[in-house]
Amino acid sequence: MTAPSVTFPEELSLADYFLFDREREGKGGNVALRFGDRSWTYAEVADRSRALARYLVDAGLRPEQRVYIVLPDLPPFAWGIFATLAAGGVLTMGNSIAPVDDLRYVLEYVKAAVLITTPQVAASLAPHLDGLPNLRRILLAPDAATGADPEARVEIPAELRDREVVSLDAAIAQGRGLATPLPTIKRDDPAIWLFTSGSTGRSKAAMHSHRDFAFNTEVFAKRTVGYRESDVCVSVPRLFFGYATGTNLWFPFAVGATVGLFSERPTAESIANAIARYRPTIVTNVPTMLGKLLDLDDERRARGEARLDLSCVRFHLSAGEALPEPLLRRFVERFGGEVFDGIGSAEMFHIYCSNRPGDVMPGSLGRVVEGYTLAILPEDAPGAGAQPLPPGEIGVLWVKGDSVAHGYFQDREKSWTTFHGHWCRTGDLFSIDERGYLWFQGRADDLFKVGGIFVAPREVEDCLIGHPAVSVVAVIPAMDQGLIKPKALIELRPDARDRIATADARRSLVAELKAHVQQRLSKHKYPRWVAFVDDLPKNDRGKVDKKMLIEREKRGELGGE
Helix, strand or coil: CCCCCCCCCCECCHHHHHHHHHHHCCCCCCEEEEECCEEEEHHHHHHHHHHHHHHHHHCCCCCCCEEEEECCCCHHHHHHHHHHHHCCCEEEEECCCCCHHHHHHHHHHHCCCEEEECHHHHHHHHHHHHHCCCCCEEEECCCCCCCCCCCCCCCCCHHHCCCCEEEHHHHHHHHHCCCCCCCCCECCCEEEEEECCCCCCCCCEEEEEHHHHHHHHHHHHHHHHCCCCCCEEEECCCCCCHHHHHHHHHHHHHHCCEEEECCCCCCHHHHHHHHHHHCCCEEEECHHHHHHHHHHHHHHHHCCCCCCCCCCCCEEEECCCCCCHHHHHHHHHHHCCEEEEEEECHHHCCEEEECECCECCCCCCCEECCCCEEEEECCCCCCCCCCCCCCCCCEEEEEECCCCCCCECCCHHHHHHHEECCEEEEEEEEEECCCCCEEEEEEHHHCEEECCEEECHHHHHHHHHCCCCEEEEEEEEEEECCEEEEEEEEEECHHHHHHHCCHHHHHHHHHHHHHHHHCCCCHHHCCCEEEECCCCCECCCCCECHHHHHHHHHCCCCCCC
């Protein structure tokens, strides 16, 4: 497919592209952020971002030095991001509830010069600061509940009072009094390092320039799914995750729309509350939460309470894990609107293949976003020039586009195997049909053999999710007298939970679920064990954490029959 005409001037800053240009367009009075009952216009966000950028430069931040933002979903996250970009720094982002060892690792790995976080996170890092010689300054924002004041003055923790630690509101106030010039930014200057999900070992930083994010915003956000100035956006994934940074900050800001933030952990209840409060037109979602919202609606109905009202939502975006067709159909039939499932990655910044308005193929990941090129190549293909596989055959997905990362920081070997000039080898297994729709088949490292034949957990999960008792499911390998067999971990729908109230009832449902798979898939694929769980563990991206489940299975903690 020929790339659309998307060109950018040599001087390009994402702070301008996403924020300051809205002022120049006369949209400074538009509401940019809502947090509880408070709101901030584009002009107010720009004022805070410029002041903080001047403070950072005046305090010694140099071009291309890293700033690590570790905050809940608060308005200061926004001005922290835009200030970093305007100051010429490189943005890195982390999860405020991550283990302290993970946060320390990232600070050391990226050689962060500035940390913007909460007092609690900073205090937990205090014992490690002597081992972080590059970290020169810490800025603190309150860990505010939704509805509280996210700009309140923060008291510096006692263990940090001998360090360069400043309340974020004080830094902004100081910056307003400075005339420090901000640097000129070019389109290929380093801008943001996005972290991979870290499914094997520590996360790696995919290094991106300013142009990468503007390109994907133009071809995906504006041209493919159609963000509008009138939109209000809410997200299930948190802002530190590049999927949500795009869909719930940068994309709406690119058109002058409104973002509704809430700082609490995303649950079905907190998402329902955010939807009721902000009445969003776009919700950034994940398949697991789509199922949880259905369950919450069922529970409310059973209690005689008001049902969920999602009538305001034009569309939900879904990514991060497979969206089974039965779940998609149930959700749309229940709540209306549309769900656009797609695939993206830290290596490409965001979504490059997606369903879209007027073109939804349930069960698929849609068609390539204009401006990108996809190829399904054999697993042993040495490069992007290999002969693509015919339609319908399963191979590794390669993607080409102008948002491809420069490489992984401090990992040349991994960079060489992943990045091939304009192309990126994803490592994911897919097929493409004759009409150009992309079908996910799993990751090569997810597959396991049963009786010498490969089993793709995704296929078994999709089958089980079609059973009326199943809400969420994960299929993992388990050992049976030295042989690997499938095991299913299942969360039941609310109206099916009484089916495991007794041992006999539970055994009956287990047999029914096994038979459900046996009747639909090859015999070797059915789960030899079924275990019912209240809540499958999730990683910080909102995906079911199969790595944790496999480790628990090895320790004999999961049970099943």
